[in-house]
Amino acid sequence: MQNQTITKEDFSKHYPDDIDWSVLGPTADELRAMETEPERFTFRTLAPQVTEAFWKNKQFDSAQFAKMGEKFCFIKTSLAVEEDEDPMIEDFQVSLDEKLRKNGIGCQIGAGRGSDYYFFDLALVDVDASLEIMKRLAEEYALLKKTWLMFYDTPDKSKFVGLYPESPSPL
Numbered sequence: 001m002q003n004q005t006i007t008k009e010d011f012s013k014h015y016p017d018d019i020d021w022s023v024l025g026p027t028a029d030e031l032r033a034m035e036t037e038p039e040r041f042t043f044r045t046l047a048p049q050v051t052e053a054f055w056k057n058k059q060f061d062s063a064q065f066a067k068m069g070e071k072f073c074f075i076k077t078s079l080a081v082e083e084d085e086d087p088m089i090e091d092f093q094v095s096l097d098e099k100l101r102k103n104g105i106g107c108q109i110g111a112g113r114g115s116d117y118y119f120f121d122l123a124l125v126d127v128d129a130s131l132e133i134m135k136r137l138a139e140e141y142a143l144l145k146k147t148w149l150m151f152y153d154t155p156d157k158s159k160f161v162g163l164y165p166e167s168p169s170p171l
Contacts, residue, residue: 045110045121054152062153070106070123071151075134075163076170077118078146092141093120096134105129117146131161138163146170 045051050065050072062072075096080088097108100122110121124130131149138147148160148170160170 039114042112047109059154060152070125073151075120078144088141099133135163
């Protein structure tokens with residue numbers, strides 16, 4: 001995993017946190033046409049071209065979209081609240097983005113939801129250093145044990161890192 005530090009300004013240049021986010025996802029007709037419900041059906045993103053390529057294509061390669069050598073991945077965590085938004089989740093993702101940007105190792109580029117999980121899309125230049133931040137924040141915000149870092153890249157789709165030692169396999 002890459003050991004590169006980028007300045008906060010580099011991330012802000014490529015993934016500005018002060019612009020309107022795009023919202024993507026299947027239409028109602030597309031959802032009805034699917035044989036099974038997708039695990040994730042909403043995508044809010046700063047990088048729609050990356051998100052759409054991941055969502056719609058069977059093959060994904062971070063190198064096609066990387067501007068600073070970043071690897072695209074996501075945190076997947078069980079819903080703690082069935083119906084409405086969980087206020088802790090909003091606080092978690094704000095804190096996660098701030099800490100990753102401050103340390104020059106990544107940023108949040110999107111978020112979404114499915115029936116059972118929240119998803120936080122990330123662009124990371126140092127996965128190992130980012131994991132330490134994610135693990136601390138998962139504990140601080142009391143995310144459920146079913147919380148993992150997972151990867152966009154096709155060869156890495158079956159790889160995951162539990163954010164808790166007792167996180168079960170998501171596969």
